Amino acid sequence: MNFSPPKGTDDIFPPASRAWRRALMIWESLAERYGYDLVIGPVFESTEIFARGVGESTEVVQKQMYTFEDKGGRSLTLRPEGTASVVRAYLGSGVQGEVKLAYSGPMFRYERPQAGRRRQFYQTGVEYLATAAPDADAEVIEIGYRFLEEVGFDEVEVALNSIGDGECRPAYLAVLRAYLNDKRGTLCDDSVRTLETNPLRVLDCKVCAPHLTDAPNAVDFLCDACRLHFDAVQVRLGNTGIPFRLEPRLVRGLDYYTRTAFEYIATGFDAAQNAVGGGGRYDGLAETLGGSAVPGVGLAMGIDRILLAAGEDGSDIVPLDLFVVVASPERRETAARFVSDLRRAGVRVDMAPQQRSVKSQFRAADRRKAAGVAIIGDEWDQGRVIVRNLATSTQTEISVEEAAEWAKSNR
RNA sequence: GUGGCCGUAGCUCAGCUUGGUUAGAGCACCUGGUUGUGGUCCAGGAUGUCGCGGGUUCGAAUCCCGUCGGUCACCCCA
Incomplete structure (x- = not known):
C-alpha cells in the first residue's frame, strides 16, 4: 500500500491548512458583508448539466471531466466548476427574483497536474442571479478584488473585457473568422482546429497571439445595449x-459567458498559473440548461492558486495558554479533570496523552508554544498548583481557582 | 495527450561520473546529564525493501532496459 494521495490531489496539513482556514474565514466574512448567502450543493451532477452548460466544444467538457456511471446507470460527473451547478440549483429551487449566493468547495478536472493546477482544486465563488444590471457585474468584480486584498496581495490586476451577446457577437465572429482564415497559414495546429469550434479562443493562444495583433476586437463590435452595459460596469x-x-484579448474558456468577462492576475507571481480567479456574465446559461431566462454574473476564486501565489505557507501554530504537567501517574485523573474545567472556562490548554518524565512533558509544552505550564503535584492536596511562565522562566505557586485567570493573563 | 528534471533515513540532501568490505550528513525524534522543570549545552540512541521489476557483472544505490511515482513546462485553465 502506498500512502500518497491520488495523482493531482494533496493532503493539506498544518501549517499549510492554517492558511486555508484563514482564507476561507476571510471569504465567509466578505460574502456576509456583501450580502451573499451560502448555497451548498452536490459535488457531482448529471453529466448533461456540464456538457450543455459549460459547452461541448470546451476543453473542460471534451477531455477533463471525471465522468462515471452510478449503479442506477446514470451518467454523473464530478463538478469541474461551480456556476452551472448553482444555476441548475436555482432553477430547481423555485426561488424567484434576484438572489446573491456564495459557495465554496472542491472542483475536479482530469489534467496533468503542475504548479497551481490540481485535479482536485478548491474554489470559492459568488453568483448574482436574476439580474442583468451592470451594477451586479461591478459588485462581483469588487468582491473578488477585496478578497485578494484581504488575503494579502498587493499586486493584483483585474483584466476586463466584453465579448458581447447574442445580438452583436455573431457579426463579430463572422468578421473574426474571416480574419483568421486569412491568417490560417500563420496559425498553430491547435488554433486551426479551434478556429472552427470557437474562434474567440484563438486570440488567447500564446503561440499565435503575436501574429494577430491587428485582429478585430469584440469591444469594437458591441451593440448599443452591450456597449452601455460595459461602460456602466x-x-x-x-x-x-x-x-x-x-484586455480585448481576454476570452474565458467556458462557453456560457456573455458580455462581461474578467480575470484576476497575480502580477508579482512568475509561475505560469497566475490567473487566481475569474468570472463573467452568463445571461444565456439558464436557458441552455432548459430553464427560463435567468441572467446572472459570477466569479470563482482559486484558493490553491491564491495561497501559492501569495507565498502563504501557513501561519504559526496557535499557541496554548497552558500546558499541564503531571508530576506522578496517580495524579493523572486529577489533572485531566483540571484540564477539562479550564477548557470550559475558555483556556487553551492541553496535557500529554500518556505519563512520561516531567522533563519530556516540559519539552512538549515548549513544542506546543505554550505560554505557561502548571504542575499538578503534591501542592494539589493544599488546593494549589505551581505555574511557570515559559517566556520569562519565572514561576510561582497559586491556588487552583486562580489558574484560569493566570493562564489567560499570559496571552 | 507531449516534453525536461528527479526518486537514497521522518524531512532536506550527499554518495552514482571512474561498480568493490558494515550506505552517510544536517535537521527532527527518543533517553540520560537535572529520581518535580522547557527552550540552550553535553553524552548516547533508534531509523533505510537506496521507488519497483528485470538485465550485465565475481560483485550494482552506482551501468543498461522497462515500469511506477513525483515535479516543472506545453496545451488549457482556477
Whole structure:
C-alpha cells in the first residue's frame, strides 16, 4: 500500500491548512458583508448539466471531466466548476427574483497536474442571479478584488473585457473568422482546429497571439445595449476604486459567458498559473440548461492558486495558554479533570496523552508554544498548583481557582 | 495527450561520473546529564525493501532496459 494521495490531489496539513482556514474565514466574512448567502450543493451532477452548460466544444467538457456511471446507470460527473451547478440549483429551487449566493468547495478536472493546477482544486465563488444590471457585474468584480486584498496581495490586476451577446457577437465572429482564415497559414495546429469550434479562443493562444495583433476586437463590435452595459460596469468600478485594465484579448474558456468577462492576475507571481480567479456574465446559461431566462454574473476564486501565489505557507501554530504537567501517574485523573474545567472556562490548554518524565512533558509544552505550564503535584492536596511562565522562566505557586485567570493573563 | 528534471533515513540532501568490505550528513525524534522543570549545552540512541521489476557483472544505490511515482513546462485553465 502506498500512502500518497491520488495523482493531482494533496493532503493539506498544518501549517499549510492554517492558511486555508484563514482564507476561507476571510471569504465567509466578505460574502456576509456583501450580502451573499451560502448555497451548498452536490459535488457531482448529471453529466448533461456540464456538457450543455459549460459547452461541448470546451476543453473542460471534451477531455477533463471525471465522468462515471452510478449503479442506477446514470451518467454523473464530478463538478469541474461551480456556476452551472448553482444555476441548475436555482432553477430547481423555485426561488424567484434576484438572489446573491456564495459557495465554496472542491472542483475536479482530469489534467496533468503542475504548479497551481490540481485535479482536485478548491474554489470559492459568488453568483448574482436574476439580474442583468451592470451594477451586479461591478459588485462581483469588487468582491473578488477585496478578497485578494484581504488575503494579502498587493499586486493584483483585474483584466476586463466584453465579448458581447447574442445580438452583436455573431457579426463579430463572422468578421473574426474571416480574419483568421486569412491568417490560417500563420496559425498553430491547435488554433486551426479551434478556429472552427470557437474562434474567440484563438486570440488567447500564446503561440499565435503575436501574429494577430491587428485582429478585430469584440469591444469594437458591441451593440448599443452591450456597449452601455460595459461602460456602466467601468464607471462603477472606477467609483468604488477597483483598478482594472481593458484586455480585448481576454476570452474565458467556458462557453456560457456573455458580455462581461474578467480575470484576476497575480502580477508579482512568475509561475505560469497566475490567473487566481475569474468570472463573467452568463445571461444565456439558464436557458441552455432548459430553464427560463435567468441572467446572472459570477466569479470563482482559486484558493490553491491564491495561497501559492501569495507565498502563504501557513501561519504559526496557535499557541496554548497552558500546558499541564503531571508530576506522578496517580495524579493523572486529577489533572485531566483540571484540564477539562479550564477548557470550559475558555483556556487553551492541553496535557500529554500518556505519563512520561516531567522533563519530556516540559519539552512538549515548549513544542506546543505554550505560554505557561502548571504542575499538578503534591501542592494539589493544599488546593494549589505551581505555574511557570515559559517566556520569562519565572514561576510561582497559586491556588487552583486562580489558574484560569493566570493562564489567560499570559496571552 | 507531449516534453525536461528527479526518486537514497521522518524531512532536506550527499554518495552514482571512474561498480568493490558494515550506505552517510544536517535537521527532527527518543533517553540520560537535572529520581518535580522547557527552550540552550553535553553524552548516547533508534531509523533505510537506496521507488519497483528485470538485465550485465565475481560483485550494482552506482551501468543498461522497462515500469511506477513525483515535479516543472506545453496545451488549457482556477
